[in-house]
Amino acid sequence: MGMFCYQCSEAARGVGCDTIGVCGKTPEVATLQDMLIWLTKGLSYWTLKAKEYGVKDDEANLYVAEALFSTITNVNFSVERMVEFIERAIELRDRVKHKFLDAYVAKEGKPFDEKVPEAAEWYKPGGAEVYELKGMEVGVFLDKNEDIRSLKQLLIYGLKGIAAYTDHAYVLKYANDDILYFIQKGLVETLRDDITVDELINLTMEAGKYAVEAMALLDKANTSTYGNPEITEVYTGTYNAPGILVSGHDLLDLEELLKQTEGTGIMVYTHGEMLPANAYPELKKYKHLAGNFGSAWWKQDKEFEEFGGAILMTTNCLVPPKESYKDRVFTTGLVGFDKLTHIPNRTDGKPKDFSPVIKKALELGPIPEREGKKLVIGFAHEQVSQVADKVIEAVKSGAIKKFFVMAGCDGRHKEREYYTEFAAKLPKDNVILTAGCAKYRYNKLDLGDIGGIPRVLDAGQCNDSYSLVVTALKLKEAFGLDDINELPIEYNIAWYEQKAVAVLLALLYLGVKGIKLGPKLPAFVSPNVLKVLVDNFGINPITTVEKDLEFFLSK
Numbered sequence: 001m002g003m004f005c006y007q008c009s010e011a012a013r014g015v016g017c018d019t020i021g022v023c024g025k026t027p028e029v030a031t032l033q034d035m036l037i038w039l040t041k042g043l044s045y046w047t048l049k050a051k052e053y054g055v056k057d058d059e060a061n062l063y064v065a066e067a068l069f070s071t072i073t074n075v076n077f078s079v080e081r082m083v084e085f086i087e088r089a090i091e092l093r094d095r096v097k098h099k100f101l102d103a104y105v106a107k108e109g110k111p112f113d114e115k116v117p118e119a120a121e122w123y124k125p126g127g128a129e130v131y132e133l134k135g136m137e138v139g140v141f142l143d144k145n146e147d148i149r150s151l152k153q154l155l156i157y158g159l160k161g162i163a164a165y166t167d168h169a170y171v172l173k174y175a176n177d178d179i180l181y182f183i184q185k186g187l188v189e190t191l192r193d194d195i196t197v198d199e200l201i202n203l204t205m206e207a208g209k210y211a212v213e214a215m216a217l218l219d220k221a222n223t224s225t226y227g228n229p230e231i232t233e234v235y236t237g238t239y240n241a242p243g244i245l246v247s248g249h250d251l252l253d254l255e256e257l258l259k260q261t262e263g264t265g266i267m268v269y270t271h272g273e274m275l276p277a278n279a280y281p282e283l284k285k286y287k288h289l290a291g292n293f294g295s296a297w298w299k300q301d302k303e304f305e306e307f308g309g310a311i312l313m314t315t316n317c318l319v320p321p322k323e324s325y326k327d328r329v330f331t332t333g334l335v336g337f338d339k340l341t342h343i344p345n346r347t348d349g350k351p352k353d354f355s356p357v358i359k360k361a362l363e364l365g366p367i368p369e370r371e372g373k374k375l376v377i378g379f380a381h382e383q384v385s386q387v388a389d390k391v392i393e394a395v396k397s398g399a400i401k402k403f404f405v406m407a408g409c410d411g412r413h414k415e416r417e418y419y420t421e422f423a424a425k426l427p428k429d430n431v432i433l434t435a436g437c438a439k440y441r442y443n444k445l446d447l448g449d450i451g452g453i454p455r456v457l458d459a460g461q462c463n464d465s466y467s468l469v470v471t472a473l474k475l476k477e478a479f480g481l482d483d484i485n486e487l488p489i490e491y492n493i494a495w496y497e498q499k500a501v502a503v504l505l506a507l508l509y510l511g512v513k514g515i516k517l518g519p520k521l522p523a524f525v526s527p528n529v530l531k532v533l534v535d536n537f538g539i540n541p542i543t544t545v546e547k548d549l550e551f552f553l554s555k
Contacts, residue, residue: 003030004140006523007157008073008497009411014523016140023074024320028132032082033071035135037156039086040067041191042119043093044184050096051181053103060092061180062170065163068183070334072160073497074297074317081336083128090123117191140524150526151200152190154501157524158207159186161502164315165214165463167334171252174221182210201532208509211502215466219380226251227281228382229460234278235291236444237372238307239267242361245293245307247271247300248314249461251283253332256351257312258286266361269293271303272317273437276460279378292375296410296440304329308367310360312343316497317437328364330357375443379433379457381470391453392478395488399450400431403489404552405472406442407435407465408503409496415519416441419494421545423447423456427553431455433471436462438494465503469510484511490552491515492542495522508537516551518542 006016008023020026025033047060070076070085097120104112119138124130143149166179186203189195223229244266246254254277258268267290270277275292277283294303297317304311304325311329318337321329332343332352343352384391394400404426410416423432423442432442432455439458447455459467476484493515495504501522507515514537521530521541533539542548 002136003027005030006140007153007160009409009495009520009522010413011523014520016523025073025077026079028079028128029077029082031132031135031139032079032086032128033076033135034139035131036067036082036086036089037071037187038119038135038138039089039093039122040064041187042117042122043067043089043096044187045117045120045191046093046096046100047184048181048188050100050103053100053107055096055099055103056177057092057096057099060096061177061184062167063088063092064184064187065167065170065180066334068160068163069167069315070336072164072316072499074319075315075334076336077318077320078336078338079128080338083131086131093120117188119191146526147197147528148195148200150524150529151197151204152195153524154522154529155186155200155204155207156190157498157501158204158211158505159183159502160498161500162207162211162214164499165211165218165502168249168315168463169214169218169221171250172221172225174217174224176213176217179210179214179217182206204505205509207502208505208507211506212466212469212509214502215463215469215506218463219466222251222280223380223382226255226283229276229279229378229380230281230284231376231378231383232279232284233374233376234275235372235374236293237291238269238293238367238370239290240366240369242266242365243269243290243293243307243309243367244357244361245269245271245304245309245311246274246314247297247311247318248316248333248335249273249463250314250333251277251280253312253314253352255283257354257357258283258289259351260354261288261358261361262286264358264362266358269307271311272297272300273461274314275375276377276458276464279380279460291372293372296437298410298412309364310357312354312357328360330360373444375458376454376456377458377460379454379467380459380464381467381474384457384467384471385474387453388474388478390451392475394451394453395479399429400453401427401429401488402552403431403433403487405433405468405489405491405493406438407433407459407462407468408438408494408500409462410437410440410494411496411519413519416494418519418542418545419492420445422492422548425545425549428455431457433457433459433468433489435459435464435468436494436500441494462499462503465506469506485513490555492548492552493517494519512537514538516540516542516548
């Protein structure tokens with residue numbers, strides 16, 4: 001059974017993984033995920049048809065986003081879970097189809113006779129084996145034209161990122177049907193054999209618009225629920241007490257775990273993209289939220305083993321766990337890995353039951369006490385607004401020459417040391433704006449401050465790149481500029497997976513030009529599509545630290 005996957009920056013040989021994923025994804029899971037995406041396109045065909053006739057199925061609409069999210073790199077490695085996702089997609093697809101047909105006949109007085117895409121009709125019993133075989137037919141190479149294939153995949157990967165951010169917001173009961181319907185529209189358009197390059201480019205730019213809306217929705221959900229992040233010092237050591245390490249992005253999971261561990265003597269620590277949770281007032285009020293242990297997702301195999309306590313994975317990014325600590329790793333939500341204990345979703349409005357995680361932490365007993373540094377976080381747009389006058393004055397006086405947006409993802413390849421070196425060599429009159437796990441390449445460096453303004457302003461998770469956008473737009477207004485590109489802001493973005501693709505499309509939609517992207521350009525971008533991005537937006541790859549510093553600082 002073969003596979004082909006090139007959706008992340010670590011695609012084998014810079015081309016694509018065709019035997020096993022660098023992430024650890026097996027060919028079986030890869031082809032099942034291709035199958036799920038294809039069927040989700042079929043489900044979307046019917047949800048859009050139903051919408052035209054006033055029929056809305058909220059569960060099906062959200063499921064499209066959940067299904068896409070489950071196929072993001074390092075979310076789900078489980079054959080069993082993928083089969084469940086596929087069968088649920090078929091069940092919802094057929095349910096919405098029948099609702100639509102009833103509404104159509106009632107209004108039109110005749111049977112529906114439009115030609116229907118295969119993805120909207122296909123069914124064959126047989127389970128995983130049959131789904132895998134069909135998945136091999138409907139994967140990336142279904143489109144033979146390289147440029148059409150490239151643009152379709154760029155759109156789909158952007159939609160995956162939008163779906164992830166939107167799903168996070170829905171978990172907190174913040175909804176926007178327009179975003180969900182655009183995701184569906186984008187998916188259905190990729191089923192077309194006659195779609196043109198220009199149509200796909202326009203759809204991709206439209207995806208950037210909805211990426212901004214999805215991040216804004218999630219920002220509203222997070223800040224309305226937990227308060228605006230505050231500038232906060234976070235301890236990176238551990239205490240001699242039972243511990244639970246929480247990784248991923250889901251703040252509600254963390255909150256429910258904190259409530260359920262009160263009074264147990266358990267200390268709860270964040271990891272990876274969960275670090276920014278320590279800055280939210282409604283989460284930091286829990287005294288046993290003890291700090292952050294570890295760093296970026298790719299160091300899990302070392303850091304999870306070293307931690308010694310129970311571990312909860314709430315969303316991506318999971319690394320296949322070692323046998324030595326597999327028994328103390330728990331998954332929840334869309335995360336899946338065979339033979340790990342999975343915490344079921346909420347039902348009947350009740351919180352998740354994290355008692356298996358708590359029981360394991362208590363059984364394991366106290367973890368080692370370790371000394372740690374303190375990280376300063378919480379520089380989301382609200383906090384930056386409060387010191388805007390100070391920032392503007394520093395720019396006008398020349399104390400701050402430029403801001404560098406160094407947001408995005410981290411990864412395991414040695415070439416990402418570029419970002420550590422770049423931050424270290426950046427002149428001391430420059431400030432880094434960051435969000436996402438890319439910051440772990442430099443957030444423990446002693447880079448100092450400029451007149452009390454830290455030289456690394458950490459806005460939070462990858463979705464908090466929205467905060468950086470808001471900050472840039474407010475600076476544009478404050479300086480009375482017409483074009484965002486006139487600001488003293490440069491963009492040196494690190495990408496790894498599909499949420500970073502959504503962030504990139506958001507920046508392009510906002511008109512940002514001259515972005516450097518690394519550590520390498522996406523394998524799914526064909527030479528012709530790359531030329532469009534270079535010609536229209538000035539996107540180009542990172543080179544060396546010295547050359548790129550000269551490029552940025554000479555502007």
